Amino acid sequence: MRTRVTDMLGIELPIFAFSHCRDVVAAVSRAGGMGVLGALYFTPEELEMELKWIDDHVDGKPYGVDVVMPASYAGADFAPEELVGRLQGMIPEGHRAFVDDLLAAHNVPESSGEAGKVLLGWTDATARPQVEVALRHPIALLANALGPPPADVVELAHQHGVKVAALASTPRHAVKQVEVGVDIVVAQGTEAGGHTGEITTMVLIPQVVDAVDVPVLAAGGIGDGRQMAAGMALGAEGVWTGSIWLTVEEADTPAMARQRILAATSRDTVRSRSWTGKPARLLKNEWTDAWESEDSPGTLPMPLQFMLVSDALRRIGRSDASELATFPAGQIIGTMNQVKSAKDVVFDLVSGYIEAVERLGGLEK
Amino acid sequence: MRTRVTDMLGIELPIFAFSHCRDVVAAVSRAGGMGVLGALYFTPEELEMELKWIDDHVDGKPYGVDVVMPASYAGADFAPEELVGRLQGMIPEGHRAFVDDLLAAHNVPESSGEAGKVLLGWTDATARPQVEVALRHPIALLANALGPPPADVVELAHQHGVKVAALASTPRHAVKQVEVGVDIVVAQGTEAGGHTGEITTMVLIPQVVDAVDVPVLAAGGIGDGRQMAAGMALGAEGVWTGSIWLTVEEADTPAMARQRILAATSRDTVRSRSWTGKPARLLKNEWTDAWESEDSPGTLPMPLQFMLVSDALRRIGRSDASELATFPAGQIIGTMNQVKSAKDVVFDLVSGYIEAVERLGGLEK
Known part of the structure; x- marks a missing residue:
């Protein structure tokens, strides 16, 4: 299957797999698609280890890294060394009390006192070191999850021969991204898991395709070959997938989360600010409900919200309170009902795509 | 283009056009698709006139009628003759005061005192007479907009040789509809205008196609041939469209509303209960914002909400307060930027569909 995207990146299939799990990334790239490792949760040192592992297991096939450099966030003008301290001071006591009371x-047992990560790679100061680590590896693609990456980061990637992709949820975002030099726009509909906009994939993709000259990937709601064919019919030159990799054999998804996803319907997700402060589609549960309730103090802007809740989420993850355990998930989880290998998922996407295209051709007769 | 749906209904193109405007219905049917007249706003006598006009202008081509028989609503067990009076008594004074204060x-000038329709055709008592009128005309399709129609209505339609369609926003709804004898399921994604669920078209269609044996139409976000091809790639055997007919030359859409739609982006709609009490996607404006504000008393269940607001909406329509004028509109309005004839819209859908399918076929080479 050839599009401008497969030519640009030297891959066989225009199938992109976003995952925080290195095993999934390597498996999809080996199967002819392109695995893209989400760097968000990793320190630069951890990211170095993950990428080294992928280099050793990807059989020389192209792969990518995804960072989160939001165009705007609280504290963007603070000096790096005082960033965490000053941000912590911006969290109201009422919000801390709400989280304590909910747990x-x-x-949910008290914290062990062990310090966890409170500031992930979604500030300029924390994401840049990730970019530097990534560019020391033979990556083919650097993707940015929240709006246009800084122009100098795009230039740096290009100097390393690395293509740059960025996620857009409106045609206006897409145009801005192309203006800073982005090579591929990932147009992501509201049904996608994680940070997401309001416009659905069906409505969004043609608008983005018409707005920019660079190739577009369809993201949000892509889980089988029919959806891949639909995304390509809309004008995309490839598909960007995420949630479907949470339940593959290779995934390091915790057992509880895997069970919840396998059992969920497409109505069991909600777009909520309760994870990071920006709207993200999450598994709907008592955590997301609590933040929508009358008692809720409201959410804080990025990155304060995650700083506020990171310790709570860690405590919940170790407790029996699975009714509070929340994580990003797209509406496609309603169709994820069995565990397959990543390679089989890639194969099913391709064979379903071919079937759908042949069926469409037959209707015209 | 042939599918089970074109064979079943004797139409050339599996393109369904929902409209409250008889001119649009007749024009689309004459162009080879199927116009479907929304009966909601008409009394039985008015509906009789509209259908007579369509009979005289459709050149013998098949057309349909859409009614709204919700599976559940307040006052469903009241006797028809006391329905309006008892329902009026259920509207709290605080809600009436909120609407008065907003206007x-x-x-917005006071009401002229003239009595308007407060109870539209969305109760069993008001929709059945519409069905009886419709079945006296040579309609090919009876569609129900809110869940499964009563089994006896399905049987009555079948006795008249009329096929029955119903709108579903979850696979579970679709299964229930087929159980009562529905011939065609219209699977409608959240991006659609009017009453709508939460699941997007991209995610919903394959789930419904897999859940039922009858043919499925894709609805929600279908505005051009690429989107039609996408809907068919997802497994649908036709497309159901609505918002795109609001701006065609033939439409009787008020000038102000037409301007608003032509200028809107896909982010200018919102799913709101402020029109009928059930979630419906509307043009977002100061009316929908007011019902979400802190001062809002909350919305009432169907049909009380429309009884509460019907006079207000009529007063707004006659005033200069266009910032309050609200109406159903899907996210596709973001791509509706010019006025064309209904026939040209049908032609563009077909030619865009063919282009998309040929493009997909070429990618496999």
């Missing part, structure tokens, strides 16, 4: 009501 | 704040 107490669900009998 | 006063926007300088």
Whole structure:
């Protein structure tokens, strides 16, 4: 299957797999698609280890890295060394009390006191070191998850022969991204898991395709070959997938989360600011409900919200309060009902795509 | 183009056009698709006149009628003759005051006192007479907009040789509809205008196609041939469209509303209960914002909400307060930027569809 995207990146199939799990990334790239490692949760040192592992397991096939450099966030003008401290001071006591009370009501044990990561790679200061690590590896693609990456980062990637992709949820975003030099726009509909806009994939893709000259990938709601064919019919030159890799054999998804996803319907997700402060589609549960309730103090802007809740989410993850365990998930989880290998998922996408295209051709007769 | 749907209904193109305007219905049917007249706003006598006009202008081509028989609504067990009076008594004074204050704040003139329709055809008592009128005309399709129609209505339609369609926003709805004898399921994604669910078209269609044996139409976000091809790639055997007919030459859409739609982006709609009490996608404006504000008393269940607001909406329509004028509109309005004839819209859908399918076929080489 050839599009401008397969030519640009030297891949056989225009199938992109976003995952935080290195095993999934390597498996999809080996199967002819392109695995893209989400760097968000990793320190630069951890990211170095993950990418080294991928280099050793990807059989020389192209792969990518995804960072999160939001165009705007609270504290963007603070000096790096005082960033965490000053941000912590911006979190109101009422918000801390709300989180404490919520966890107490669900009998979540107190924190062990161990310090976790409170500031992930979604500030300029924390994402740039990730970019530097990534560019020391033979990556083919650097993707940015929240709006246009800084122009100098795009230039740096290009100097390393690395193509740059960025996620857009409106045609206006896409135009801005192309203006700073982005090579591929990932147009992501509201049904996608994680940070997402309001416009659905069906409505968004043709608008973005018409707005920019660079190739577009369809993201949001792509889980089988029919959806891949639909995305390509809309004008995309490839598909960007995420949630479907959470339940593959290779995924390091915790057992509880995997069970929840396999059992969920497409109505069991919600677009919520309760994870990071920006709207993200999450598994709907008592956590997301609590932040929408009358008692909720409202969410804080990025990155304060995650700083506020990161310790709570870690405590929940270690407790029996699975009713509070929340994580990004797209509406496509409603169709994810069995565990397959990543290679089989790639194969099913391709064979379903071919079937759909042949069916469409037959209707015209 | 042939599918089970074109064979079933004797039409050339599997393109369905929902419209409250008889001119649009007749024009689309004459162009080879199927116009479907929304009966909601008409009394039985008015509907009789509209259908007579269509009979005289459709050149013998098949057309359909759409009614709204919700599976559940307040007052469903009241006797028809006391329905309006008892329902009026269920509307709290605080809600009436909220509407009065909102209109006063926007300088909307007082009502002329003339009695308008407060109960549209969305109760069993008001929709059945519409069905009886419709079945006296040579219609090919009876569609129901809110869940499965009553089984006896399906049987009555079948006795008249009329096929029955119903709108579904989840696979579970679709299965229930087929159980009562529905011939065609219209699977409608959240991006659609009017009453709509939460799941997007991209995610919903394959789930419904897999859940039922009858043919499925794709609805929500279908505005051009690429989107039609996408809907068919997802497994649908036709497309159901609505918002795109609001701006065609033939449409009787008020000039102000037409301008708003032509200027809108896909982010200018919102799913709101402020029109009928059930979630419907509307043009986002100061009316929908007011019902989401802190001062809002909350919306009432169907059909009380429309009884509460019907007079207000009529007053707004006659005033200069266009910032309050609200109406159903899907996200596709972001791509509706010019006025064309209904026939040209049908032609563009077909030619765009053929182009998209040929493009997809070429990628496999």
